Amino acid sequence: MPDLRTVLADYPHTAPLKNGDVVSSSVRLDFQTVKPVHKAFAPMVRDEAYDLSELAVVTALQAIAHGRPVVLLPVVVAARFQRACLIAHASRPVAPQELAGRRVGVRAYAQTTGMWVRAHLAEDFGLAPQDIHWITRDGAHVREYQDPPFVEHGIGDTALVDLLREGRIDATILGNDLPEGDEFVPVVPDAVARDTQWWQRSGFMPVNHMVVAGASVARRDPGAVREAYDLLRRADATVARPAGTPSPTLFGFERLRRPLEIIIDACLEQDLLPRRLDVDEVFAPARDVLGVEAG
Known part of the structure; x- marks a missing residue:
């Protein structure tokens, strides 16, 4: 066998x-x-x-x-569902429409959760990926892929939530490590409703x-x-x-x-x-x- x-x-x-x-x-x-x-x-x-x-x-x-x-x-x-994975610090909330030109953290630009959040930002609020300054720690798993020029590397070992606490980024995308509690707030306030509508339209x-x-x-x-x-x-x-x-x-x-x-x-x-x-x-x-x- x-x-x-x-x-x-x-x-x-x-x-x-x-x-x-x-x-x-x-x-x-x-x-x-x-x-x-x-x-x-x-x-x-x-x-x-x-x-x-x-x-x-x-x-x-x-x-x-x-x-x-x-x-x-x-x-x-x-x-x-992905929209609630984009969070800001409760002391410095930011609306989705205000993300243009802002610094948004994500573990890797090629991370799938990041792809979905960017797709939703484009669909819901007309934001293109290059409208945002992406701050990342990791490169892609596929070595041959290179991130686009509007992606910044080199944030060291500082956790994304700590960068958010310190105000070094304006928002961040997290997945399974999304924190609980009221220290952080979703950037998309009606994320659940929007996700539900998306599922009803798309079927998956x-x-x-x-x-x-x-x-x-x-x-x-x-x-x-x-x-x-x-x-x-x-x-x-x-x-x-x-x-x-x-x-x-x-x-x-x-x-x-x-x-x-x-x-x-x-x-x-x-x-x-x-x-x-x-x-x-x-x-x-x-x-x-x-x-x-x-x-």
């Missing part, structure tokens, strides 16, 4: 895979502990460090555009993380990758979710076509991709492995 070196964060829909409730007789997922999970992204796209890995969707698209050895599977394992929650297989294992043992895809679907099916609520997971080539088209458009508008990718091009390697009807 082949072992697949696997990195997936802890979610209700990955728990059955990690605790042994959902297993396969033909493949074993050998889970590697990487916390936070984004620390697995650069090793995956640069060195194919794992056989199966969660990967931010912007990183996955950049990897494909730059010919890195990953096969993007039609699996979304993490999605969330903004995609954060998908799953990729390494190109080597896809060539060497496509059957193992097919079985891993089936495991992911089976595990997700064990999670009960209320009808009519947005789901953080999504499976299938055709179900993901429109979400990826929207993401690719946003990436092009934000100088995140060197060229336009076609969804059929993006999924072609996975179709060869899974079959055209997967999902």
